[in-house]
Amino acid sequence: MSSPENAVRDLQRSLRALMRQNNRAGRVVVAIDALDQGAAREFANGFEEAISDEGTAVFRASLADGAPEARERFIAPFRAGEEFGAGFVAPSDAVLVVDGRFLHSPEVRGLWNFSVWLENNPPIGAPRPELADAEKHYLRTARPRAAASVIVENSDPAHPVQVFGDFC
Numbered sequence: 001m002s003s004p005e006n007a008v009r010d011l012q013r014s015l016r017a018l019m020r021q022n023n024r025a026g027r028v029v030v031a032i033d034a035l036d037q038g039a040a041r042e043f044a045n046g047f048e049e050a051i052s053d054e055g056t057a058v059f060r061a062s063l064a065d066g067a068p069e070a071r072e073r074f075i076a077p078f079r080a081g082e083e084f085g086a087g088f089v090a091p092s093d094a095v096l097v098v099d100g101r102f103l104h105s106p107e108v109r110g111l112w113n114f115s116v117w118l119e120n121n122p123p124i125g126a127p128r129p130e131l132a133d134a135e136k137h138y139l140r141t142a143r144p145r146a147a148a149s150v151i152v153e154n155s156d157p158a159h160p161v162q163v164f165g166d167f168c
Contacts, residue, residue: 007159012050014162015150019095019114027079028095029111033103033144034118035135037062039154043118044099051095059088063100065134067108074098075111104144117148119163121155 019030032047034040041062051058061074077084078096090096104115121128131139138144145151151163 008046008157009050011152011160011162012046013053015047015116015152016050016054018150023113025093027081027090027092028113029075029078030095030097031103031112031115032097032099032118033101033115033148034099034120034154035101035131035138036118036120037099037101039118039120039157040099040101042157043116043152043154043160044097047116048097051097057091057094059085059090059094059096061085061096061098063098063103065101067098067100067103067111070098070108070111102138102142104147105138105142109142109147112149114149115147116150116152117144118152118154118160119145121153 019028030047032040032044034043044060044062048058048060059078061070063070063074074084074096078090078094081090081092083089098112103109103112104117109115145165151165152160153163154160
């Protein structure tokens with residue numbers, strides 16, 4: 001049974017199970033996307049730990065906005081079993097967890113086998129912070145909530161919650 005102290009760990013394990021439904025083996029690339037780079041990095045670190053707990057080799061990368069270098073620098077060599085990043089070579093079963101902003105933009109969204117969109121909503125009644133123009137444009141055009149494999153409401157990082165975007 002889940003406990004409040006293990007809310008993050010339980011969610012990370014649940015997401016790992018979801019990822020494994022369609023990606024049982026091989027070299028898998030996972031994106032953790034958020035407008036808040038720090039939140040994406042923290043969540044990705046936890047997901048890395050959840051992958052490691054299952055005994056799978058796991059690698060991490062943090063990417064700049066939009067990840068323009070991701071394909072050549074990380075993804076293609078990782079998938080090919082060649083040297084990538086800081087001289088790593090992935091075994092045949094491995095996971096690369098990347099974090100960043102704008103990772104669901106049309107130019108890179110096809111790179112990920114599995115992706116998480118982190119939302120950070122203000123408390124009820126609190127004003128919503130003003131977003132930068134680039135962030136507004138990204139949300140409007142890339143629609144990361146629709147593009148992601150999973151949506152996580154992460155306003156309280158100690159108690160993230162998976163959100164289901166359908167209205168059935």
